[in-house]
Amino acid sequence: xxxxxxxxxxxxxxxxxxxxxxxxxxxxxxxxxxxxxxxxxxxxxxxxxxxxxxxxxxxxxxxxxxxxxxxxxxxxxxxxxxxxxxxxxxxxxxxxxxxxxxxxxxxxxxxxxxxxxxxxxxxxxxxxxxxxxxxxxxxxxxxxxxxxxxxxxxxxxxxxxxxxxxxxxxxxxxxxxxxxxxxxxxxxxxxxxxxxx
Numbered sequence: 613x614x615x616x617x618x619x620x621x622x623x624x625x626x627x628x629x630x631x632x633x634x635x636x637x638x639x640x641x642x643x644x645x646x647x648x649x650x651x652x653x654x655x656x657x658x659x660x661x662x663x664x665x666x667x668x669x670x671x672x673x674x675x676x677x678x679x680x681x682x683x684x685x686x687x688x689x690x691x692x693x694x695x696x697x698x699x700x701x702x703x704x705x706x707x708x709x710x711x712x713x714x715x716x717x718x719x720x721x722x723x724x725x726x727x728x729x730x731x732x733x734x735x736x737x738x739x740x741x742x743x744x745x746x747x748x749x750x751x752x753x754x755x756x757x758x759x760x761x762x763x764x765x766x767x768x769x770x771x772x773x774x775x776x777x778x779x780x781x782x783x784x785x786x787x788x789x790x791x792x793x794x795x796x797x798x799x800x801x802x803x804x805x806x807x808x809x
């Protein structure tokens with residue numbers, strides 16, 4: 613592929629000559645130097661630039677290994693990421709795959725994005741049961757073995773209010789009694805902890 617890059621002695625891609633970006637030879641892929649993010653450009657500017665020039669893919673390269681990758685997934689039309697000192701043959705292979713329609717992300721990046729997505733999904737599933745924050749707290753305390761009296765003392769509410777919360781919780785999680793609620797809690801303990809935490 614024809615684009616301006618520096619090759620180090622160890623045959624790795626380090627940075628674009630002078631420019632914060634360049635274009636792959638397919639004329640549809642914008643290569644953006646990580647060092648230019650948020651200093652010379654932002655998501656909105658890149659999105660407008662890509663639209664105005666007909667770029668279909670965005671690739672960010674020269675990314676430090678400790679970069680905040682969670683924020684990168686929101687960049688428009690992002691199809692690939694390359695760490696600093698990525699070997700030239702790997703860089704070119706990745707660009708060829710992107711040109712064919714594939715994505716090219718390091719495994720560590722994909723792993724972080726997937727974990728965030730799953731965590732968000734779990735929180736949404738708990739919220740989809742429409743549990744209020746107070747109900748989540750009650751359920752968390754119940755799952756940790758607290759009695760109605762202990763839950764009331766911890767949350768500074770009456771035992772009658774705890775029973776009302778428990779009745780509403782049972783309806784929302786579709787269980788009939790405390791024993792079934794505790795079984796539900798065991799299956800969903802991570803979700804409960806995150807929501808109540």
